[in-house]
Amino acid sequence: MSAPATPHLDQIHHPADLRRLNDSTLAKVAAELRAEVIDAVSTTGGHLGSSLGVVELAVAIHAVFDTPRDRLIWDVGHQCYPHKVLTGRRDRIRTLRQEGGLSGFTKRSESLFDPFGAAHSSTSISAALGFTIGRDMGQDTGDAIAVIGDGSISAGMAYEALNNAGSEGRRLFVILNDNEMSIAPPVGAMSKYLSGLYASPLGGMQQMAEGFEAALPGPLRDHARRARQLVTGATGAAGTLFEELGFSYIGPVDGHDLDQLLPVLRAARTRANGPVLIHVCTTKGKGYAPAEDAADRGHGVGKFDPVTGQQPQKRPNAPSYTKVFGAALTQEAALDPRIVAVTAAMPSGTGVDIMGKRFGDRVFDVGIAEQHGVTFAAGMAASGLRPFCAIYSTFLQRGYDQIVHDVALQNLPVRFAIDRAGLVGADGATHAGAFDVGYLSALPNMVVMGAADEAELMHMVRTAAIYDEGPIAFRYPRGEGEGVTLPDRGAVIEIGKGRIVQDGEDIALLSFGAHLGETRKAADMLAAQGLGVTIADARFAKPLDRDLIRQLLRHHKALVTIEQGARGGFGAMVLHDLANDGLLDGRCQLRTVTLPDRFIDQAAPDAMYADAGMTATDIAATALQAAGVDMQRVRAAV
Secondary structure, eight states: OOOOOOTTGGGOSSHHHHTTSOHHHHHHHHHHHHHHHHHHHHHHOBOHHHHHTTHHHHHHHHHHSOTTTSEEEESSSTTOHHHHIIIIIGGGGGGTTSTTSOOSSOOTTTOTTOOSOOSSSSOHHHHHHHHHHHHHTTOSOOOEEEEEETTGGGSHHHHHHHHHHHHHTOOEEEEEEEOSOSSSOOOSHHHHHHHHHHTSTTTTOOOSSHHHHHTSOHHHHHHHHHHHHHHHOSSSSSOOHHHHTTOEEEEEEETTOHHHHHHHHHHHHHHOSSEEEEEEEOOTTTTOHHHHHSTTSSSSBOSOOTTTOOOOOOOOSSOBHHHHHHHHHHHHHHHOTTEEEEESSOHHHHTHHHHHHHOGGGEEEOOSOHHHHHHHHHHHHHHTOEEEEEEEHHHHGGGHHHIIIIIITTTOOOEEEEESOBOOSTTGGGGOBOSHHHHHHTSTTOEEEEOSSHHHHHHHHHHHHHOOSSOEEEEOOSSBOOOOOOOSSOOOOOTTOOEEEEOOSSEEEEEESTTHHHHHHHHHHHHTTTOOEEEEEOOEEESOOHHHHHHHHHHOSEEEEEESSOTTSHHHHHHHHHHHTTOOSSSSEEEEEOOOSSOOOOSOHHHHHHHTTOSHHHHHHHHHHHTTOOHHHHHHHO
């Protein structure tokens, strides 16, 4: 299928081009922009629904505000594809999320029109307030506009920023993009509050000033007043939450109607002298039936047929780690009524939706609120329940203080199921699970496990389910498992005990976590050079299997640790332990294979690990060098 004709969009090379167009032409640009996004994402995959939901909003903001001098900050940034097309990146839009291509999120190094990078939620208002302070202190920046979704604004950081911005009282624009659905249906009081506003009579009618009301015909003016009273308080004695925080509230506004959006944004930009919140109602996947009809509104899609919306069916070689975790957790929950699960807006992403289908009253989605989720789980653990807190590695970082203070310090048995450990592919550096081994292993009382394959993951779920002595965490990667035979039920692993996978007399490869498959390939390369290789699966970064490590040290010329994590993790724990016992005496050479001390941009996971220097070839070369084998043999072998 050929790309859609876009005669109006073809004239847009810079947002300034939008500002020369009349409103009816802007509507035509928006229609062509929607078609362009659909066509582009059909070839790359990505966050389709959220991007389609803000097409008109992106056109309107760039047509009204003086970007890039006015700083436009998209919260999360996964909805920024229309923005990228409009800001000089259309020629590269079909490289989205590809190696060497455009990021799937906003990225400062990519464009002046991305003033603040994002991929985690709820940061936009804080950043926008920072730009506002910079402007007022003489920096060369204009207005700041934060676009934040109804799911993201439920997070505590957004409230902190709203409170601070209202207290400052400075000119600032926050656009609340209310699509009544974040990744999963949004939860909590804020969702109910916004739904109430959305359901107001003439919900698309907005009120900015009495002059707006006066300009309406009599019957519509009365309805507008009633709508305004519903959202601002009948007599002014009680304002909206936003007004109580110091914001002028405008809305709700139909976010797909440029005849509403453009006048509202223009009037707000002209009249505002303090913080303004503009409540815009949109639909995820708008204008593309396959996305609108999907359960997740096309949140994250692979390549698809733009006509039908159908994605090619690929038969998996093995079940995903996420599904294996969800099934194993459900199995344990069926046998222990104390088991509960907590997720932060990712029930399907973490697999706890599998348990939710059977035990819905024992699965809790707290929304985009990782900090609350961790402490909530801690409270349940203190009550005698057995909570599993299932959060992606990259998002668990947001709850680190709570892990330290509310879980580890009190030695509460919260079970952390850490999905997306290691490098994750197209989402790039912002979503990499690189740091959890280091930041969890540093904590007293914490047990840290890494699953080498999906069967090991089942064992770790069962082990965590019965472990009541304190907090315990287990990590596993995104995507398919290794294809190993799965047991009927996981077995209990002795805490702090690894396993020998194969024996050899020359070189020891000690793998922690899901790089065991690559470690096996490296061992085969070394065996081809006539070297005997021991492979060990550490299973635990904390507590270490000290007996196993010392056995490997005594009986081999070289010991190489391998992990899908940053420096300062498992390998560092091994080196620290051996150094403290005076065992780094040179008789056995030690090396660590980790992610390098830099962030790695998006690509296929295999390509990312190659960039990181963590392929089987890299591991074998590291082992050969450590063992003192002639480097000519290294080059010949690998």
